[in-house]
Amino acid sequence: VATPIDTSTWTRVIRNAMLATCAEGRPFGLIPKGAVALAGPRIAWVGSKRDVPAALPKGCVVTEANYALVTPGLIDCHTHLVWAGTRFKEFQQRLQGTGYEEIAKAGGGILSTVAATRAASETELLTLALARAAKFVAEGVTTIEIKSGYGLDKDNELKILRVARALGKRLGIHVRTTLLAAHAVPPEFAGRPDEYINNVCDEILPAAHAEGLVDAVDAYCDNVGFTSAQVERVFVKAKELGLAVKLHAEQFSNQQGAALAARYKALSADHLEHLDKEGVEAMAASRTVAVLLPGAFAYLRETKLPPIELLRVHRVPIAIASDLNPGTSPYASLQLQMNLACTLFGLSTEEALLGVTRNAARALGLRKALGTIEPGKIADLVIWNAEHPSELAAQFGLIRPAAVLRAGAA
Numbered sequence: 001v002a003t004p005i006d007t008s009t010w011t012r013v014i015r016n017a018m019l020a021t022c023a024e025g026r027p028f029g030l031i032p033k034g035a036v037a038l039a040g041p042r043i044a045w046v047g048s049k050r051d052v053p054a055a056l057p058k059g060c061v062v063t064e065a066n067y068a069l070v071t072p073g074l075i076d077c078h079t080h081l082v083w084a085g086t087r088f089k090e091f092q093q094r095l096q097g098t099g100y101e102e103i104a105k106a107g108g109g110i111l112s113t114v115a116a117t118r119a120a121s122e123t124e125l126l127t128l129a130l131a132r133a134a135k136f137v138a139e140g141v142t143t144i145e146i147k148s149g150y151g152l153d154k155d156n157e158l159k160i161l162r163v164a165r166a167l168g169k170r171l172g173i174h175v176r177t178t179l180l181a182a183h184a185v186p187p188e189f190a191g192r193p194d195e196y197i198n199n200v201c202d203e204i205l206p207a208a209h210a211e212g213l214v215d216a217v218d219a220y221c222d223n224v225g226f227t228s229a230q231v232e233r234v235f236v237k238a239k240e241l242g243l244a245v246k247l248h249a250e251q252f253s254n255q256q257g258a259a260l261a262a263r264y265k266a267l268s269a270d271h272l273e274h275l276d277k278e279g280v281e282a283m284a285a286s287r288t289v290a291v292l293l294p295g296a297f298a299y300l301r302e303t304k305l306p307p308i309e310l311l312r313v314h315r316v317p318i319a320i321a322s323d324l325n326p327g328t329s330p331y332a333s334l335q336l337q338m339n340l341a342c343t344l345f346g347l348s349t350e351e352a353l354l355g356v357t358r359n360a361a362r363a364l365g366l367r368k369a370l371g372t373i374e375p376g377k378i379a380d381l382v383i384w385n386a387e388h389p390s391e392l393a394a395q396f397g398l399i400r401p402a403a404v405l406r407a408g409a410a
């Protein structure tokens with residue numbers, strides 16, 4: 001005889017759901033005639049609807065899903081969402097054949113966004129960022145990672161991170177903030193990248209951390225960014241402060257960034273088009289998530305594909321993110337990224353969904369709290385106007401949430 005289910009703490013039951021729990025064990029963690037019970041902000045029970053006890057506590061709300069798809073809230077684990085200015089002219093330049101490095105060396109690229117972002121007030125930045133974030137919220141995103149990296153000095157980096165935190169409070173979503181001071185060399189340190197790295201380690205990072213603004217530390221390791229030796233100095237400082245690290249690695253060239261990230265037990269290494277076998281093996285050993293950014297790949301019309309099959313063989317968890325930024329991935333949609341990850345990189349629709357739920361949570365160090373529909377996790381749930389989890393990646397713009405619960409609240 002099965003132990004009776006304790007329903008005493010239940011506050012809401014969603015029943016008759018096509019429940020894609022994204023938990024391990026079966027494709028999509030699917031329970032076709034599923035039910036999920038909440039106790040306040042947390043998930044209390046998950047199972048088949050026929051196992052839901054008939055007698056529920058007084059006041060427990062029953063939500064009839066009518067066999068609609070229910071998934072965890074979507075997680076965008078890599079964005080540069082807080083910026084000012086625009087870079088649309090670069091798009092046209094690039095279409096005419098001008099390269100990323102050429103644009104960067106001519107003072108365009110990241111540094112033009114840095115100038116505009118430095119000039120903007122915290123209030124102006126928040127207004128701009130709220131409008132962008134609202135696009136993600138409307139398509140079922142309940143957690144967003146936001147990086148700094150357009151300030152490149154202490155005051156402006158902290159300003160961006162404060163805006164990111166304020167945005168999370170305003171929209172009632174989870175925001176994870178990542179310090180990306182090592183994004184580019186600011187004009188006042190032109191030609192002196194090592195001195196700028198000193199400034200990152202001695203001033204910017206400690207100040208941002210002291211204000212409680214840093215959930216993780218990121219850097220840009222590439223031939224147009226920083227060398228792996230420079231990145232390592234940032235990682236050493238981050239570890240000293242007890243902070244997790246991530247890395248923009250192997251986007252345009254192979255600097256062995258992923259292996260470096262793995263040595264520092266990085267939560268994730270992101271981009272990875274030029275990742276090699278050694279890098280994949282290192283990531284597998286450290287359980288570092290591979291965050292793929294198909295939007296940047298598409299926008300820059302890249303042709304070198306990330307080594308998807310090697311990642312699969314070595315069981316490296318794969319996440320997908322928007323990389324939302326004004327210059328190389330101005331796509332304010334995570335659902336679009338799911339589709340691009342399938343069409344451009346050959347991911348399955350299941351890999352695409354896990355990439356914006358379970359594996360994205362892991363990439364943010366949140367795997368115990370978010371990313372799947374399992375007892376004990378935060379009840380961030382989306383009820384879709386769809387019947388099957390494959391639909392989310394198989395289209396773009398046709399499927400919208402019918403309802404979103406954030407920490408159990410509608």
Ligand SMILES: [Zn+2]
Nearest residue numbers: 078080248323
């Ligand atoms: Zn990025």
